[in-house]
Amino acid sequence: MDSLKATLSFLSAATRVALSGSWRYRAWLVVCALACLPGMWAYWGQLQHGLVVTGMSDQVSWGAYIANFTYLVGVAAAAVMLVIPSYVFHNEHTKSVVLLAEALAVAACMMAMLFVFVDLGHPERGWHLIPMLGRLNWPTSLMAWDVIVLSGYLLFNLVVPFVLLRRRWRGDESPMPWLGAAIGVGIVWAIALHTVTAFLFSANAARPFWHTALLGPRFLTSAFASGPALLLLAFRVVKDVGGFPVPRQVFRFLAVVVAVALQVNLVMLGAELFTEFYAPTEHGASASYLFLGHEGHARLVPWIYTAAGMQLAAMVLLIAPAWNDRLRNILLACALCVVGVWIEKGLGLIVPGFIPTPIGEVLEYVPTWTETVLSFSIWAFGVLVFTLLAKPAIAIQLGTLRSPSAPVPAPPADGETP
């Protein structure tokens, strides 16, 4: 009962911190919340008329929603890139920001779930996915796997930081023997999350473009490029706006991760392109649609070259010794990487898998306004969630938010190397 009371007072304190701040901060919250409204309106329209208001069709049956879902699952999984150095190798620099990474993972998970939810034809039947009550087709259906790993990962990223923050809030410094095991599970879970999402696509033998063993590894590398890049950008904002001392080493570390992942991703892309184009079997039709256009249908061609160019530029900026020691270049590289991977993994992976259809029809996909507005609003919602989670987390990390009953704060041990 006592701990429940403590938890409640912790939650209310955190909520108070999350919702209060400078007028700029509050304006930011209002802007984010307002940005969610057009999406609600768009979704209301979609509920009224059905998915017919999207650009999807029987030919291209997944579109912008699933593309964003795939990308965001990668972002969520990428938090593990800070969890491993923090908890396995006890790097003090990354440890000071790992909770922010997990806040980003929570926001990404929620966005991913929302994107799947708005893609459903019958969202009110979501309870059919609950084991026992519904009829979850586990372990056969990869979609069922994805439901499990996604909700499990969300739970993990909510519970572990919650416990850690609550302890810090109360000034509890006692050892946590269970943490190692929990982190181990979390690391496996993060990698499983993205691998399962890749398998959701590569399991479809009907779609040769996805049906490749390289898809899982490619998902991981592109996630480990775009996720840390997004984290780096977020840290920059947190440092400048939130006044949180993100150690310089964290930026360096993340930049190295992005640079390495980008290179591996580009090597894998090259390997796939070689196989598809050296011996152009019917399995290469989607790739040739994507990169060359298929008999006059070439809507995605400029996009994929933009994506490839952005990733290449980001990689060069990050590995060229003349450029890569300036923070501005690193930030630019990260922005390029985030957008480049978003195009490649969204438009460039999901949509061409459906073109041509298994029976040889070519119908191009263009997202409608409904999809665009709704996707934008879900992203705004994610930003809002991240802000609301990061604000109290920062306050607790900095020691400005503490339980009244907490012992006198010890001198802060981490994150003092700005």
Place this chain on the structure above:
Amino acid sequence: MNVPRRLRLLVPQLSAVAIVAGAVAFAFKVTSPTSQVEAEREAASPAVVARKPLPFTVQARLPQLEEHGTFPCKECHDESLPTDPKERAMPEDHGDIDLKHGGGRFWCLTCHDADNRDVLRGLKGQPIAFDEQFLLCGQCHFRRQRDFLFGAHGKRIGSWQGERVLAPCTSCHDAHDPSIKPRKPYRADRLREGLRTERRTHAPLIETPSQGSPDEQR
């Protein structure tokens, strides 16, 4: 927190191994063939193949001919109209008939009985009823007849089980001009509303003289 460092180093590797092992086991589980397929394969062994034609009845043709007003033939071809056995062009009374069957090798009495117009006449002079026309056609088209008897040609009517009722040859083929004629197809699928109509066009593999391709516009 107090796990030995070496063990901690192993965590990422172990997780990767666990995922791969899990994936392999899962792939085996979901791809194992169902027992029903196996059972079906066994049941399909050629040892139990039926060699004899299945019993069948051909849907009666005469009622249709009667309705059409061309049967009984004897109403005109009676004693007052003696048979002229000389081969000649189609008489005016049967002007609607354009005999293309056989490419000029046949004329009326090749198939119609000279003495009894209400029946057909086989190669050996045997009478064949209009309702059993497949016996006549099968004299030349014996491969088709075999397919017809076993079900690979022609059309079963009504039910896939129980009594086998087949459509007669002439319900689809005009006996005097048997090839199926080109005609207008039912319209193409409309694409889902809200999408613009996009059509596939491509060069044909084998160039054939086309009679103007009307499929450019829709």
Place this chain on the structure above:
Amino acid sequence: MSSGDGPRVSRRGVLKVLGAACGTAAATACAPGYSEWLQRFFQEHYQRMTPEEVKDALARMEREYQQQLGVEVRVKDSKPIPGVRFGYALNISKCKGYRECVRACIEENNLSRDPELAYIRVLEMDNGTLDLERSDHYYEHETVPQPGKFYLPVSCMQCDNAPCVKACPVKATWAEPDGVVVVDYDWCIGCRACQAACPYGARHFNWGTPTLPPKGIQTDTHVLGNRPRPRGVVEKCTFCLHRTREGRLPACHEACPTGARVFGNLLDPASEIRWVLEHKTVFRLKEGLKTEPKFWYYSD
């Protein structure tokens, strides 16, 4: 027809309690039609319903169709015939591309006219190749067959090893004992994983609200087959199980003007379909994917 057994009682209990609680709430709210809506919301998976529950559900569907469509629609629940597994063969040298099967299928199966769905796609193929990417799905000619072309109708192959069944996250689609892959339209959540998995483009989604011509509604319907569908669910060819489970032939077979189609029981060694499979050179589409289709093509 395997169904949940262990947790059955508790799950059913939970549903009952939920339903009762909501029902009470509805009664207090005095909203007419609300309890029907709740019944529909909490309707069980078809395979887990007791015979009485199925009966109630069918009666409710019939009432709803009467209200929505103004037509008396009969919803049947005919079971698979023991010892029967359906198979279909199609003679591509006989198919002339008239699309009569498409028309008959749309009418018989209550397929939405706007937006329009069709279970059968007739592909116009170039002579000399079986490359589906060169096919024309939307040919419109004054007459067919066109010179230099042949025609390949494609619909659901009722695969024995169906990828769509594996993909469904809620078991809303499954293979019946007679080999027909069916969808529980009241259980499907509309995620379209099955559409991505199908190698034949045989599964169709109701993107908008299906519309039917009031006078052209087929009123003899099956709960897993041709009954009018709701929006937002996936549907597919069922080999006309509302007809074939009563011994009749599928609508596309009946409509085919050239007798190109052969339908029957694969387990009956004396059936026509078995004779075709054993004496004709047959092929199946995309056999390399090992989905074991039960739809064969042959030629004279």
